[in-house]
Amino acid sequence: MSAPALKNPALKNPALKNSLQLDDAPLLSVRGLSRNYGARIGCADVSFQLYPGEVLGIVGESGSGKSTLLSCLAGLQRPDTGEVIFATANGPQDVLTLPEAARRRLMRTDWAFVHQNPRDGLRMGVSAGGNVGERLMAVGARHYGQIRAEAIDWLGRVEIGPDRIDDRPRQFSGGMQQRLQIARNLVTGPRLVFMDEPTGGLDVSVQARLLDLLRGLVRQMGLSAIIVTHDLAVVRLLADRLMVMKDGHVVEQGLTDQVLDDPQHAYTQLLVSSVLQV
Amino acid sequence: MIEIDNVSKHFTLHNQGSASINVMRGASLSVAPGECVGLTGASGAGKSTLMRMIWGNYLTDAGAIRVAGLDVASAAPRQIIALRRQTLGYVSQFLRVVPRVPTLDVVAEPLLALGTPEAEAQARAADLLARLNIPRRLWALSPTTFSGGEQQRVNIARGFVHAFPALLLDEPTASLDAANREVVLALIEEAKARGAAIVGIFHDEAARERVCDRLVDLREFSPKAAA
Numbered sequence: 001m002s003a004p005a006l007k008n009p010a011l012k013n014p015a016l017k018n019s020l021q022l023d024d025a026p027l028l029s030v031r032g033l034s035r036n037y038g039a040r041i042g043c044a045d046v047s048f049q050l051y052p053g054e055v056l057g058i059v060g061e062s063g064s065g066k067s068t069l070l071s072c073l074a075g076l077q078r079p080d081t082g083e084v085i086f087a088t089a090n091g092p093q094d095v096l097t098l099p100e101a102a103r104r105r106l107m108r109t110d111w112a113f114v115h116q117n118p119r120d121g122l123r124m125g126v127s128a129g130g131n132v133g134e135r136l137m138a139v140g141a142r143h144y145g146q147i148r149a150e151a152i153d154w155l156g157r158v159e160i161g162p163d164r165i166d167d168r169p170r171q172f173s174g175g176m177q178q179r180l181q182i183a184r185n186l187v188t189g190p191r192l193v194f195m196d197e198p199t200g201g202l203d204v205s206v207q208a209r210l211l212d213l214l215r216g217l218v219r220q221m222g223l224s225a226i227i228v229t230h231d232l233a234v235v236r237l238l239a240d241r242l243m244v245m246k247d248g249h250v251v252e253q254g255l256t257d258q259v260l261d262d263p264q265h266a267y268t269q270l271l272v273s274s275v276l277q278v
Numbered sequence: 279m280i281e282i283d284n285v286s287k288h289f290t291l292h293n294q295g296s297a298s299i300n301v302m303r304g305a306s307l308s309v310a311p312g313e314c315v316g317l318t319g320a321s322g323a324g325k326s327t328l329m330r331m332i333w334g335n336y337l338t339d340a341g342a343i344r345v346a347g348l349d350v351a352s353a354a355p356r357q358i359i360a361l362r363r364q365t366l367g368y369v370s371q372f373l374r375v376v377p378r379v380p381t382l383d384v385v386a387e388p389l390l391a392l393g394t395p396e397a398e399a400q401a402r403a404a405d406l407l408a409r410l411n412i413p414r415r416l417w418a419l420s421p422t423t424f425s426g427g428e429q430q431r432v433n434i435a436r437g438f439v440h441a442f443p444a445l446l447l448d449e450p451t452a453s454l455d456a457a458n459r460e461v462v463l464a465l466i467e468e469a470k471a472r473g474a475a476i477v478g479i480f481h482d483e484a485a486r487e488r489v490c491d492r493l494v495d496l497r498e499f500s501p502k503a504a505a
Contacts, residue, residue, distance in 0.1 A: 051356055208377035215376060219390060237376050241355045255355040257335040264337070266292030273293065 027052050027224050033082030035072050041248035042068035055225045057239030065248035066228045074113050074194045108138050112185035116197035118177035122169045129165035131184045139188050154183040175206035195227045232275050244268045279444050279475030280309040285341030305499035314476040316490035323496040325479045329446050333368050334358040363391050367442030369450050373429045382417040385435045406435040427453045438465050447478040451485045
């Protein structure tokens with residue numbers, strides 16, 4: 001499945017500029033991020049950098065703190081300590097100290113969040129076209145014809161036919177709902193996308209199609225993404241880099257195929273060796 | 279182009295009594311542009327291990343592995359990603375692709391990642407697939423359903439679609455018939471002629487004789503020999 005060419009040339013892949021002398025600045029720098037739930041550790045002292053065009057996978061079993069980390073990064077939860085520095089149009093800024101209005105604007109424009117359950121990321125009572133158009137209106141689009149045209153274009157990119165534009169998401173299959181959620185999130189051309197188990201709960205054949213779609217979008221739009229999943233096969237195909245979490249701590253990180261093929265930490269070795277052959 | 283300097287490698291198996299296995303010590307090797315070096319030694323001698331250390335999916339304990347000036351042993355992940363996109367190609371024995379993606383797109387992908395226009399990338403992919411005798415009617419299908427030999431040729435097409443200055447070839451002629459083996463050997467010779475530095479593993483002795491300028495026996499670098 002290949003998505004049609006982008007209309008906006010500004011969305012051309014910035015990663016292509018990377019030569020072996022990589023002098024670009026990180027898009028996101030996370031330092032010492034911690035979040036506790038009472039005496040329990042959610043995530044502890046997490047630090048990493050994400051560069052333009054990079055896809056970072058976060059893996060670990062249920063309860064390892066990967067979803068806590070993701071929601072702290074995306075501003076859905078407030079961490080106890082730490083910094084989340086994002087390269088905004090006005091230079092690097094700690095999003096945790098931004099005024100609420102500025103943070104919300106950032107989340108609408110530069111950031112996107114794809115939830116595991118499409119119901120958490122879609123308005124189920126609003127048409128498919130409305131779901132996509134709403135994001136555009138939130139960033140200032142007002143011309144009805146243009147919004148509808150853009151919505152049809154994006155539905156096409158995620159392989160939802162124009163005849164379904166007026167249908168509501170609850171009339172869609174799970175895989176279609178997930179693709180609609182992706183269209184709703186990407187229509188505004190964000191630079192950073194957070195994804196929580198984007199292929200979880202889908203049939204493997206639907207998963208494959210979604211993976212291909214995500215890979216194409218990452219390449220064409222130069223998106224950076226942080227993907228939380230417990231599926232090692234998914235991160236092998238999607239992520240450039242991998243972070244392994246256990247009990248709230250990052251126990252290992254590196255190039256995805258290095259972490260999977262030559263895991264150093266006991267827990268990663270266990271995780272990799274427990275997978276049915278992929 | 280590829281400079282391996284005194285590298286060593288061990289594995290620690292934490293879940294198997296923390297066994298520590300030394301697999302390589304003091305390995306050094308240099309490959310110039312236009313040169314093909316064959317790795318030899320019995321199974322388990324460390325041929326694939328060394329190749330993976332150059333590719334960067336195995337960590338290197340000590341020493342340096344410089345590819346086009348970048349020390350893979352100490353480079354940041356994103357430097358290795360850029361190296362793999364532009365400079366270093368790898369034909370492994372296994373084809374790993376997103377299911378359901380057409381063969382033509384699988385082969386064109388390394389070019390698309392470099393920003394080559396889609397039509398040009400697909401034309402180049404089509405040329406290679408035709409040359410490697412993959413029937414045109416299969417190009418729109420995913421290679422996951424192909425036979426072993428067909429998958430191997432798709433993998434080779436993917437590795438040769440961009441003119442990588444450095445190439446790693448793991449048994450590129452295994453499971454191929456005589457005609458296709460000939461095509462692959464010609465591709466290797468053409469890559470050498472345009473100046474690619476190649477490290478290869480060939481169990482096919484005649485192929486090794488024909489394309490390798492030098493052979494390096496990995497047993498020289500086994501920790502037991504050094505001890």
